[in-house]
Amino acid sequence: MSSPTLVASSHRLPEPLATLQEVGCILVRAENGIPGFAETDPDGETLAIALSHAGSRLRPVLDALATQPAENLKGRLEELAENEPSMFAELRDVLVCSYLSTPPMWRLLGYGGRVPRPPADGEAEEYLAGGVLEPVLARGPIYQLLEQDGDGFAATGQRRPPHGEEKSDAT
Amino acid sequence: MTIKRGTYEASEWTSEPDDRADVLIIGSGASGATVARHLSRAGMHVVCLEQGRWINTHEFTGNRREYELSMFGPWSKNPNVRGLNEDYPCEVSDADIVPVMYNAVGGGTVHYGAMWPRFRPSDFRLRSMHGVADDWPIDWHDLWPHYNQNDQDFGCAGMPGDPAFPPMATPPMPAHPINDYGRTFASGMNKMGWHWWPAPNAIATRAINGLVPCVRYGVCESGCPNGSKASVDITHWPRALRDGATLVTHARVSQIMTDHKGLATGAIFLDADGTEHRVRSNVVVVAANGIGTPRLLLMSANSMFPDGLANSSGLVGRRLMLNPTPMQIGVYDEPLSSWQGPAGQNVHSFEFYETDPDRGHVLGASWGTMPSGGPFAAAQIAAQAGKPAHGEGLVDAVREVLGHSLILWMVTGDLPHESNYVDLDPVLTDSSGLPAPRVHYRQDANSDALIRWHLDRGREALIASGATSVIDFPAMPDQPGHLLGTARMGDDPSTSVVDRYGRSHDISNLFVIDGSVFVTSGAVSVTSTIAANALRIAHHMVSTAAEQVVPA
Ligand SMILES: Cc1cc2nc3c(=O)[nH]c(=O)nc-3n(C[C@H](O)[C@H](O)[C@H](O)COP(=O)(O)OP(=O)(O)OC[C@H]3O[C@@H](n4cnc5c(N)ncnc54)[C@H](O)[C@@H]3O)c2cc1C
Numbered sequence: 001m002s003s004p005t006l007v008a009s010s011h012r013l014p015e016p017l018a019t020l021q022e023v024g025c026i027l028v029r030a031e032n033g034i035p036g037f038a039e040t041d042p043d044g045e046t047l048a049i050a051l052s053h054a055g056s057r058l059r060p061v062l063d064a065l066a067t068q069p070a071e072n073l074k075g076r077l078e079e080l081a082e083n084e085p086s087m088f089a090e091l092r093d094v095l096v097c098s099y100l101s102t103p104p105m106w107r108l109l110g111y112g113g114r115v116p117r118p119p120a121d122g123e124a125e126e127y128l129a130g131g132v133l134e135p136v137l138a139r140g141p142i143y144q145l146l147e148q149d150g151d152g153f154a155a156t157g158q159r160r161p162p163h164g165e166e167k168s169d170a171t
Numbered sequence: 172m173t174i175k176r177g178t179y180e181a182s183e184w185t186s187e188p189d190d191r192a193d194v195l196i197i198g199s200g201a202s203g204a205t206v207a208r209h210l211s212r213a214g215m216h217v218v219c220l221e222q223g224r225w226i227n228t229h230e231f232t233g234n235r236r237e238y239e240l241s242m243f244g245p246w247s248k249n250p251n252v253r254g255l256n257e258d259y260p261c262e263v264s265d266a267d268i269v270p271v272m273y274n275a276v277g278g279g280t281v282h283y284g285a286m287w288p289r290f291r292p293s294d295f296r297l298r299s300m301h302g303v304a305d306d307w308p309i310d311w312h313d314l315w316p317h318y319n320q321n322d323q324d325f326g327c328a329g330m331p332g333d334p335a336f337p338p339m340a341t342p343p344m345p346a347h348p349i350n351d352y353g354r355t356f357a358s359g360m361n362k363m364g365w366h367w368w369p370a371p372n373a374i375a376t377r378a379i380n381g382l383v384p385c386v387r388y389g390v391c392e393s394g395c396p397n398g399s400k401a402s403v404d405i406t407h408w409p410r411a412l413r414d415g416a417t418l419v420t421h422a423r424v425s426q427i428m429t430d431h432k433g434l435a436t437g438a439i440f441l442d443a444d445g446t447e448h449r450v451r452s453n454v455v456v457v458a459a460n461g462i463g464t465p466r467l468l469l470m471s472a473n474s475m476f477p478d479g480l481a482n483s484s485g486l487v488g489r490r491l492m493l494n495p496t497p498m499q500i501g502v503y504d505e506p507l508s509s510w511q512g513p514a515g516q517n518v519h520s521f522e523f524y525e526t527d528p529d530r531g532h533v534l535g536a537s538w539g540t541m542p543s544g545g546p547f548a549a550a551q552i553a554a555q556a557g558k559p560a561h562g563e564g565l566v567d568a569v570r571e572v573l574g575h576s577l578i579l580w581m582v583t584g585d586l587p588h589e590s591n592y593v594d595l596d597p598v599l600t601d602s603s604g605l606p607a608p609r610v611h612y613r614q615d616a617n618s619d620a621l622i623r624w625h626l627d628r629g630r631e632a633l634i635a636s637g638a639t640s641v642i643d644f645p646a647m648p649d650q651p652g653h654l655l656g657t658a659r660m661g662d663d664p665s666t667s668v669v670d671r672y673g674r675s676h677d678i679s680n681l682f683v684i685d686g687s688v689f690v691t692s693g694a695v696s697v698t699s700t701i702a703a704n705a706l707r708i709a710h711h712m713v714s715t716a717a718e719q720v721v722p723a
Contacts, residue, residue: 027561034566049237053244056254092561093551097239100546100569108566109573111546114234116386116397117511124348124376128369132354135361141334142366144293144525146300146310 013044016062019073020047023065024095026074037095040102050098061091174218174450176415178225178276178408181422181442186450192218192417194712195437195452197424197467199223200278201698202685202705203458204403204411205321209709211414215716218450220422220440223257223275228398233390239547246393248282248649250274256443257421259601261462262609268493270462270610271652276420277404278460279652279698284392285373285400286516286539286696287327289318289336289703293525294693301526303533304587307690308662308671309707315339317703317710322371325401325702326379329371335521344376347385352507352577353517356540359636360520370516370539373401373699380406389512389542399513422448423603427455427471427480427681434722435480435681441603453721454712456682458705461491461654464687465593466608468658481658481675481683486668488594490587490656492692495614496647497622498580499629500543500552501638502572509543509577516541523628524694532620534584537695538629541578549573556642579633580647581625584694586617587656653697658687673708679720684708 012018021038024047030036041047051058064087065076081088099105106113174186194210196203199221207217232241243252248271250258257274273282293300295307319340322329329342346369349357353369360367374391375382385399398405408418421443428436428449437451457464465488469479479487516539524535543552549572554560558568591612599607626643633641661667664676669688675681684705686697693700712719 028565029562031563046236046240050240050243053237053240053242053246055244057243057252089560093547094240094243096550096561096565097243097547100550101236101238101240103236105546105566109546109570111510111573113236114238114388114390114510114545116234116388118384118386119348119376124346124369127349127354132357132361133368135364136334136366136368137332139334139364139366142521143291143335143337144300145337146292146296 017044017047017051019062019065020051020095022073023077023091024099026077027092027095028099034108035104037099040099040104046098046102050094054094057090058094061087174417176417178412178418178420181419181440181448182444182446184419184422184442184448190451192216192450192452194218194454194456195220195450196456196458197438198278198458198460198463198685199276199403199408199418200458200460200685201280201403201702203278203456204407205702205705206456206458206684206709207411207416208324208407209706210712211411211416213713216415216417217411218417218419218452220419220424220438220450221276222421222423224420225276225404226281226394228396231394231396233388233393234396238390238393239545242393248273248392248652256602259463259605260599260607262596262599262607266610266612267614268495268612268646268650270493270654271650272460272462272654275404276408276418277402280402281394281404282392283402283652283698284515284541284696287325287329287371287373287699288519288537288695289339290314290693290695290700291336291521291524294691297691301533304691305661308660311337313707314700314703317706318699321699321702321706324380325373325406326375326382327371327373328376330369333368335366335368335524342371343379346370347372347374347376347513347515347517349517350508350511352509352542353540355503355507356501356577356579356632356636357518359632359634362635363632365520365522365632367518367520370519372513372515374513374515375399375401381409382406385513387512389510389514389544391512391514423601423605424467425470425603425605427457427467429473429475429480429678430722432722433475433678434720435678436722445603454680454682454719456684458685461657461686462593462608462610464683464685465657466595469595470606476677481668481677481681483677484665484668486589486659486666488657489589489592490659491591491593491610491612492585492587492653492655492689493612493650494585494653494655494692494694494697495583495618495622496580496651497583497626498578498644498647499626499633500572500576500578500642500644501633501636502576502640502642503637504575504639506574507577509574510545511542514542523625530624532617532624534586534617534621535694536581536583536621536625538579538581541580543572543576543578546573549576552576552642555644556640579629581629582651582694582696583618583621583625585692586615587659587691588615593657651696653686653692655686655689655692655697658683659690660688661690672711680722682708682712
C-alpha cells in the first residue's frame with residue numbers, strides 16, 4: 001500500500017490541543033513509512049473530536065502535565081508513566097485512539113470504517129452450506145430435562161459425556 | 172383525571188391530589204416496557220417514571236469516524252465514565268467487577284448487544300441437581316410461552332432446531348449470517364466434536380416492530396445507528412403509548428410512598444431542576460434493574476419500614492450476581508472482516524454449560540463469537556498480548572489483529588452469595604443529591620476455577636479453527652450488564668423478597684419485575700429471561716386485577 005499524502009501543520013494549535021498533539025508526537029513517531037501523530041491529523045481535527053468525548057477524563061492528566069515547565073514534556077510523560085500509570089494509560093489510550101481514527105491511518109490499515117454491509121440474498125445459508133451443522137445435529141439434544149419424581153428432581157434429558165471422556169448418562 | 176397520557180418531561184407533570192394511576196412503573200427498560208405494553212393493552216392506565224431521556228437513533232456514533240473515541244465519554248457503557256446527569260454513579264471500590272448499564276428510555280436495551288438466548292431447564296434447579304444455590308419457585312415451563320411471545324414482541328432473528336434447548340417456537344425472522352469468522356470458529360468446534368449453532372439475536376433481519384434490517388455496522392453495544400436492534404424505546408414504548416400509557420422522562424424517583432396500612436401509594440420524584448412531584452397509584456412496579464431497584468427500596472425506608480421497603484428478610488440488595496465474563500481473541504492469518512456485525516453473537520455454544528463434578532467446580536458457561544472491532548480495539552487486544560500500546564510496533568500490532576480475529580466470549584454462571592450486595596453509599600450522591608448505590612462484589616473461587624477451565628477449552632477450539640495465536644482476557648474489559656439477584660423471588664418470606672409473581676411478601680401491591688428477582692444467574696445473556704419473567708408477571712397482574720388489594 002502506498003503511503004498516504006500528508007500535509008504538515010503550518011500553525012500551532014490552541015491549547016489544550018497543542019499539548020495533546022505534542023504528547024501524541026512523543027507517543028507515536030513517524031517510522032518505517034508509517035506516519036507520526038501530527039502528520040495524520042495536522043489541524044487537530046480528530047484530536048478535537050477526541051477532546052469533545054474524553055475531555056473530562058483528560059482534565060486531571062492535563063492539569064498534572066501543566067504543573068511543570070513545558071520544555072521537558074518527554075521527561076514529564078516518563079515521570080507520569082512511572083508514578084501515575086493509570087493516568088498515563090488514560091492519556092495514551094485517548095491519543096492512540098485518536099491517531100487510529102484518522103483517515104490516513106484507516107487507509108494505511110485497509111480499514112473501510114463502519115459502512116453498511118447488508119447481507120446478500122442467501123448469504124446466511126451460504127455460510128451454513130456443506131453440511132457444517134450436520135455433526136451437531138447428529139449428536140442430538142444436549143440439554144437436561146428435569147422431571148419431578150417422588151424424591152425431588154432428576155435429570156431425564158440427554159447429556160453427552162463431558163470433555164474428553166466417554167461416560168454413560170450419569171445424573 | 173388530570174394526568175396527561177403520552178410522553179413528556181417531568182417538569183410538565185401535573186396531577187390533582189385524588190388522581191391515581193392504575194399502575195406506576197419505575198424504570199422504562201426491558202422489564203418496565205414489557206409490563207407497560209401488556210398492561211396498557213389490557214386497558215390499565217400505566218404511568219412510567221424514567222430518570223433518563225429519549226435517545227434518537229441519529230445520536231449514536233457507530234457509523235461515524237468518532238465511534239471508538241466516543242467510548243471515552245458519553246457513549247461509554249460505564250455510568251461512572253459517562254457521568255451524565257441522567258446516570259447515578261456506582262461506588263465500586265469494593266467490587267471486583269464494575270457493573271455497566273444505561274439510563275434512558277429503553278434502559279440497558281439502548282446499549283445491549285441484543286444477544287437473545289434463553290435459560291435452560293437446569294438453570295432453575297441448581298439446588299436439586301447440584302446442591303448449590305437454590306431452586307427457583309418456577310421452572311422453564313412457566314417461562315417458555317412468554318419467551319416465545321417476546322421473540323415476536325422484541326423481534327428475534329434465530330434458527331430453529333438448536334439441540335441445546337427444548338423445542339421452541341420458530342423465531343419471527345431468520346438468523347443473521349454467521350460471517351467468515353463465525354464459520355471459521357464453527358469449523359474448529361466441529362473438529363473438536365463440540366456443540367455450536369447460529370446464535371439468536373434481537374436484531375432485525377427483516378422489517379419488524381419498527382426495526383429495519385441490520386446492515387452489520389457491528390456497533391450494537393453502543394446503540395444501533397441503523398435502528399435495527401430491538402431496544403424497547405423502538406419496539407415497545409410506541410405501542411404502549413398508543414394504548415394510553417404515560418411515560419415521564421427526567422423523572423427520578425427518590426421514594427416509594429406507603430400508607431399506614433403498609434400499602435404502596437405511589438412515588439415522589441424529582442424533575443431535572445430538582446423540583447419534587449408526586450404520583451399516586453393503586454400498584455407500584457419497580458423495574459430499575461438489579462442495582463437501581465435495591466437502591467430505591469433502601470432509599471424508601473420510613474418509620475413503618477425502617478430497613479427499606481420489602482426488606483423483612485434482610486435480603487434486599489443481597490445475593491448480587493454479575494456473571495463474570497472472560498473472553499479470548501483468536502488471531503488468524505487470513506482476512507475475516509471481523510469488524511462486521513452484528514455484535515450480537517454469530518455462533519454460540521452450550522457444550523460446557525452444565526455442571527460436571529469432574530471439573531472440580533460447579534456451573535458452566537455459554538460461549539459466543541463476536542466481531543473484534545475497529546483499529547483501536549485491535550490495538551487494545553494486541554496490547555493485552557504484550558505488543559506495544561504506543562510507539563514503535565504499534566501499527567504492525569494493529570495490522571495483525573484488525574480484521575483477522577474474533578472474540579470468543581464466555582458468560583459464566585455466578586453463585587449467589589449474601590456477602591455480595593448493594594447498599595447505599597453514605598457520601599456519594601447522584602445529580603439530584605440522592606445516595607449512590609455501593610456495590611460490594613467479590614468474584615469467588617468457583618468462578619476463578621470455572622474461568623480457567625473454560626479458557627483452556629476455548630483455546631483448544633480456537634486453535635482447532637486455525638487461530639495462530641490466542642489472547643486471554645480472564646475478565647472482559649466491560650461487564651455484560653447482568654445485574655441480578657438483589658430482591659430474589661421465593662415462596663418463603665423469610666428467605667426471599669418477592670413471591671413467584673414478583674409481589675413483595677411485605678407489601679402486597681408492590682412488585683419487582685427486573686433481574687433483581689433472579690434466584691440464580693444462569694450462564695447466558697439475561698434479558699430474554701428478564702423480559703419473559705416480566706411478561707409472565709404482567710399476565711398474572713391482569714388475571715388477578717380484581718383481587719388486587721389497593722390503598723384506600
Ligand atoms: C453494554 C451492555 C451490553 C449488554 N448486552 C446484552 C446482551 O447482548 N444481551 C442481553 O440479554 N443483555 C445485555 N445487556 C443487559 C441488558 O441491557 C439488561 O439485562 C436489561 O436492560 C435489563 O432490563 P431492566 O428493565 O431490568 O433494567 P434496565 O434496562 O437497566 O432499565 C432500568 C431503568 O430504570 C431507570 N431507573 C433506575 N432508577 C430509577 C429511579 N430512581 N427513577 C427513575 N428511573 C430509574 C434507569 O434509568 C433505566 O432506564 C447489556 C447491557 C449493557 C449495558
